[in-house]
Amino acid sequence: MYKGTISKIFENNFGGKTLYSFALDGKQGVYFNCGEQRPNANEGDMVEFTATQKGSRLHVNFPINVLGSAQTTPATGKAGFSKGANSTSKDEYWTAKEARDIEAQYSMRYQGAYDRGLSLARLLIDTQAVKHPSEIRSMSDRAAYVKALVDECTAEIYHNTVNAKALMEGSTTSEGTPMEIKGNNEGDDWND
Numbered sequence: 001m002y003k004g005t006i007s008k009i010f011e012n013n014f015g016g017k018t019l020y021s022f023a024l025d026g027k028q029g030v031y032f033n034c035g036e037q038r039p040n041a042n043e044g045d046m047v048e049f050t051a052t053q054k055g056s057r058l059h060v061n062f063p064i065n066v067l068g069s070a071q072t073t074p075a076t077g078k079a080g081f082s083k084g085a086n087s088t089s090k091d092e093y094w095t096a097k098e099a100r101d102i103e104a105q106y107s108m109r110y111q112g113a114y115d116r117g118l119s120l121a122r123l124l125i126d127t128q129a130v131k132h133p134s135e136i137r138s139m140s141d142r143a144a145y146v147k148a149l150v151d152e153c154t155a156e157i158y159h160n161t162v163n164a165k166a167l168m169e170g171s172t173t174s175e176g177t178p179m180e181i182k183g184n185n186e187g188d189d190w191n192d
Helices: 090-126 139-162 164-168
Strands: 002-014 017-024 032-035 046-054 057-068
Touching: 002 090, 046 090, 046 139, 090 139, 139 164
Parallel strands: 032 057
Antiparallel strands: 002 017, 002 046, 017 032, 046 057
């Protein structure tokens, strides 16, 4: 579950289609993809929604719940969530704090998954469980290969972190698929 204030809605034309995405305040570099469906919220609105991670991308599961609409206050001209000019209730403060805490939690989970994904990618390369980057001729292809491997490991670990309860209970309904290791493991029998 994601919760926050929409900082920017993006509209891109690609392949004859209009695709939408948006960003939340405090989640720099994280974009929530909506596909061809325009978000049912506006910039400055506080929203709550779920999203599915597919690779390194987050896809919004509609509907998006709008918790508060952006209002322009006469004194500042800036968007805010106030009943009157520049007033904030305790409930609004704690709701906003909870949203910031949830965003920080997702950010910490992702950073932890990235760190472990980087270590796992290094381990897979060092143990030759995947193709060694030195076997790739072009330096740019090597870099792309290592980056893709790190991204794949990170996505798998993040998926497992977010779905930990379902995975511990043996559920097969969690989103995503396990990482498939590809490379130099022909003929290896890991069960010996």
